[in-house]
Amino acid sequence: MSGKWKITAVSIASIVLITVNIYLLEKKESKVERTVLVENWIKVKKDTITDTIQTNGVIKPVEEYDIYFDTKKNDFKKFLVKEGDAITAGSSLFEYTTTELDAQKADLEAEKTAAEGEIAGIEEYIGKLRSYQATLTSDSGIAGIDESVEKNLSIDLTTSSTDLIKSSFEQEIYKQELEKNSLNEKVKMLDAKLSSIEEQSNAIVTTSEADGVVKNINKNLNNPIISIVSINMGIAGEFSEEEMKKAKVGMTIKASYSDSIKALKGSIGRIHSYPAEEPSLKKENKFPFQALIEPEGEETEPLLVGSKVDLTVITNEKAGVPSVPIEAVHYQKQPYIYKLTKKGYVDKHYIKKGLKAEGKQEIIEGPSVGDVILLKPNVAVKNHSNFITPIEFEKVKVATYKKFTSREKVRYLLLGILEK
Structure with missing residues (x-):
């Protein structure tokens, strides 16, 4: 009889438990209906968020x-x-001679020959003038003088006085001496040019x-x-079309390669706006870029041309900003997160998003650093719901349990069972 009684008692208790469950779940504004089991939560942190482009490159000289x-x-x-x-x-690269110099040399030599011929003619003319001048006396004129000489003197030898004729000869000789000196200077200049060309003709060196x-x-x-x-070494690579939308000259880069533990640092120095190959619908366009490497001192080992590197381009970075994991952000018309209040409620808070990268989301407006938020709810959450968390047995103390009233013990036990 006692066995049947036990079975009956268990059956009645089960029916009562199921009935209470159904009632509480179906009842509007039920406390149980609005209680959320929170198993995953996290605090809003002050963090650094870095948006990057991950690509590859090769070590190459900066200039050619x-x-x-x-x-x-x-x-x-x-x-x-x-x-x-x-x-x-300034290092010598190669030697050559120029055919232009040969032509210049021939022209200069011809000019020099002409000048020397003029000098010889002037000297001969001056000699005639001095000879005629020596025959001039106060009593007689000059006999048998060349017509060209007489013409250059610009006087009438038959009617002019002896003093005027002497003066005319002296002026003409002086004039011819000046012309001769001018031609001599010209010959010296031509000799200097010919000497320079001669030196260049031997060997012109390109440096x-x-x-x-x-x-x-x-x-x-x-x-x-x-x-x-x-x-100077740099890094050459190619950006995809999507990466080109984010990449800009001057962005910071970090590169690592197998031959060195220490990362290389630098910046984007050049981005080609035209693809490496002719644009095509059949394949994605690639845009060449070059990154400059910052020198790190004389002790750094020289970079091997052709070494492959893993390249990180930092397109955006914010330090010391409030951030949460991206899975903590939910969406309807606006992005929002669930904040766990000190009074035991789960409240919906709309936020204004900032930079998103590395699995983190910056919060420009919304909960502050240190606030506790719901990371990933297991069920749909209603705004301003109560929440409970799993028991952390290592923190449960018998003394605390004894402080609960009988009603509180039943209430919390029932809530725990129903939530499960």
Whole structure:
């Protein structure tokens, strides 16, 4: 009989429990209906949020200089460097002679010959004048004088006085001496130019305008005849179309590669606005870029050209801002989060979002740093609901339990069962 009584008692208790459950769940404004089990919560933190582009790159020289040679106007002699040579600004690269100099030399020599001929003519003329002048006496005129000489004197030798004739000869000799001196100076100038051309004709040397390394020498004399790369290293890569919308010149970069534990730092120095290949509908366009690497001192090992790097481009960064995990943000017409109040309620708070990256969401307007929010509810949550949390047995103390009244014990036990 006692066994049947126990079965009957258990059955009655079960029916009562189920009935109470149904009643409480169906009753409007039921306390149980509005109680949320909160298993995951987190505090709003002051954090740094960094938005980045993750891509790849390769170590390459920052600049490349091309040297050209005009084979139509010049005659090449020899190279003075080899591929792979390290050079400095002013280093000799190659020698050549120029056909233009030969033409200039011929013109100058012809001009010099003409000037020397004029000097010889003037000297001969001055000699005649001095000879005629020596025969001049006070009693007689000059006999048998050349018509050209008489014409240059601009006087009538038959009617002019002896003193006037002497004066005319002296003036003409002085005039011719001045002309001779002028031509002598011209010959000296032409000799200087010819001497300079002679020196240049022996070997004209082309020099480098910057420090670097000789990358390529074209022995067939096709241009560029020499290519020089700078000693400063950078990182070359390509952005996708989506990355191009975020990337800008000047953005900070960090790069890591297998040969070094220490990360490289720098910034984006150049972004090409035209794709690396002709635009096509069949494939995504890629836009070349170049990142500059900050020098880190003389102790840093030189970077190996061609080394592959993992590149991080920092497109946006905010430090010390309120942030929550992105899964804590919910959406209807506006984004909102659930805040857990000290009075035991779950309240909906609309927020104004800021930067989102790395699984974090910046809060510009909304709960403050230190506020507790619901991370990810297991069920739909109504605004201003009560909440309970799982028992942390390591924090449960018998002394605290004894302080509850019998009614409170039954109430909390029932709430726990119904929530489960």
